[in-house]
Amino acid sequence: MLTKKQLFTRGMLDISPHMLSVIPFGIICGAIGVELGFHPYLVYAMSFIIFGGASQIVFLQLLSGGASSLVAVASVGIINSRHLLYGAVLSEYLEKLSFIKKLLISYVVVDQGFAESNKFFKKNRSEEFLHYHLIGTGCTMWVCWQIATLSGIVLGSFVPEELGLKFAIPLTFIAIVVQDLKKLDHVIVMITCGLSSLLFFDAPFKSYIIISPIIALFVAALLLRLKK
Amino acid sequence: MTLTSIIFAGILTYFTRMTMIALISRDMLGDKIKAVLEYVPSAVFPAIIFPGIFINDFGTFIEMNDPKIFGALVAVIVGYFSKNIIATISAGLVSYWFLIFVVFN
Numbered sequence: 001m002l003t004k005k006q007l008f009t010r011g012m013l014d015i016s017p018h019m020l021s022v023i024p025f026g027i028i029c030g031a032i033g034v035e036l037g038f039h040p041y042l043v044y045a046m047s048f049i050i051f052g053g054a055s056q057i058v059f060l061q062l063l064s065g066g067a068s069s070l071v072a073v074a075s076v077g078i079i080n081s082r083h084l085l086y087g088a089v090l091s092e093y094l095e096k097l098s099f100i101k102k103l104l105i106s107y108v109v110v111d112q113g114f115a116e117s118n119k120f121f122k123k124n125r126s127e128e129f130l131h132y133h134l135i136g137t138g139c140t141m142w143v144c145w146q147i148a149t150l151s152g153i154v155l156g157s158f159v160p161e162e163l164g165l166k167f168a169i170p171l172t173f174i175a176i177v178v179q180d181l182k183k184l185d186h187v188i189v190m191i192t193c194g195l196s197s198l199l200f201f202d203a204p205f206k207s208y209i210i211i212s213p214i215i216a217l218f219v220a221a222l223l224l225r226l227k228k
Numbered sequence: 229m230t231l232t233s234i235i236f237a238g239i240l241t242y243f244t245r246m247t248m249i250a251l252i253s254r255d256m257l258g259d260k261i262k263a264v265l266e267y268v269p270s271a272v273f274p275a276i277i278f279p280g281i282f283i284n285d286f287g288t289f290i291e292m293n294d295p296k297i298f299g300a301l302v303a304v305i306v307g308y309f310s311k312n313i314i315a316t317i318s319a320g321l322v323s324y325w326f327l328i329f330v331v332f333n
Binding site: 020046051085091094095103106109163165167168170172174191193194216 | 242269
C-alpha cells in the first residue's frame with residue numbers, strides 16, 4: 001500500500017514531463033490574451049476561473065473577433081464537454097470519496113492529468129488512496145498553468161513565435177496515446193476520431209472536439225460487438 | 229461584460245468536470261458502457277492531435293510536405309520505442325525545427 005504522500009508525489013512525477021509542452025503553451029496563451037487587447041487581470045482570471053488551455057484562447061479570439069459573449073461562452077462549454085467523458089471514466093475509481101471531496105477534486109481534472117492518472121489507476125486498482133495520484137497530477141498542472149500564463153501576461157510573448165511551440169501540444173498527446181498503437185482496435189478508434197475531427201473542423205462552436213470522440217466511441221462499441 | 233462571461237464559462241467548464249464524477253454512481257453505468265469507456269483516451273486525444281498537425285493557424289489544411297507531418301511521424305516512432313514522454317516531445321520538436329531552420333531555410 002502506498003501512502004497518500006507517495007501517491008501524490010507519484011502523480012506529480014507522472015505528469016511533470018508534459019510540462020515541456022504545457023509551460024510554453026501557457027506562456028503563449030497569456031501573451032495572446034494581452035496582445036488581443038484584453039486587460040491583464042481578465043486574461044489571468046481565465047486561468048483561475050476556467051483553467052482550460054485551448055478553450056481560453058478560443059474564448060478571447062471569439063470575443064476580440066466580435067462574437068457575442070453567448071457564442072464565446074457556449075464554445076468554451078462545448079470544447080470542455082470532453083471532460084464529461086473523463087469524469088465517466090474516473091468515477092469508477094473515485095466513487096468511495098465523499099461528495100465534497102468529489103466536488104473539490106473535479107476542479108483539477110485536465111486532459112494530461114486524466115490521461116496519466118487513468119493509466120496509473122488501471123494498474124493499481126487496489127490502492128486505497130488512489131485519488132491522491134489525481135490530486136498530484138491536477139495540482140502540478142494547476143500551479144504550472146498559473147505560473148506560465150502569468151509569465152506570458154507579464155513578460156509578453158518572450159517565446160519566439162518562429163519556434164512554433166504550439167506544435168508541442170499535439171506532440172504531448174501523441175506521447176499519451178502512442179503505446180495504444182499496439183492494439184488494432186485502438187488504432188481504428190484513433191483514426192476514426194482523427195479523421196472525423198478534420199472532417200468536422202468547421203462545425204460551429206468548435207464542436208468537432210466532442211463530435212469526433214462520440215463517433216469514435218460508437219465505432220469502439222461496434223468493435224466490441226465484433227470481438228464477441 | 230467580459231468578466232461575467234468568464235465566470236459563466238468557468239461555471240460551465242466546472243460542471244463538465246464535476247457532473248460525471250460527483251453526480252453519477254458506478255452502478256448507473258452498465259458493463260457495456262464501461263467497456264466502451266476504456267477507449268476514451270483513444271477516442272478523444274486524436275481530436276486534439278490531428279487538427280494540431282494538419283490544420284494551420286488560419287483554419288486551412290496544410291500542404292502534404294509540411295514539416296509538422298514529419299515532426300509528428302518522428303514523435304510517433306520515438307514515442308513508440310522509447311515509451312518516454314520527454315523524448316517523444318523533444319524528438320518531434322527538434323525534427324520539426326531541423327526542417328524549418330536548416331532544410332527549408
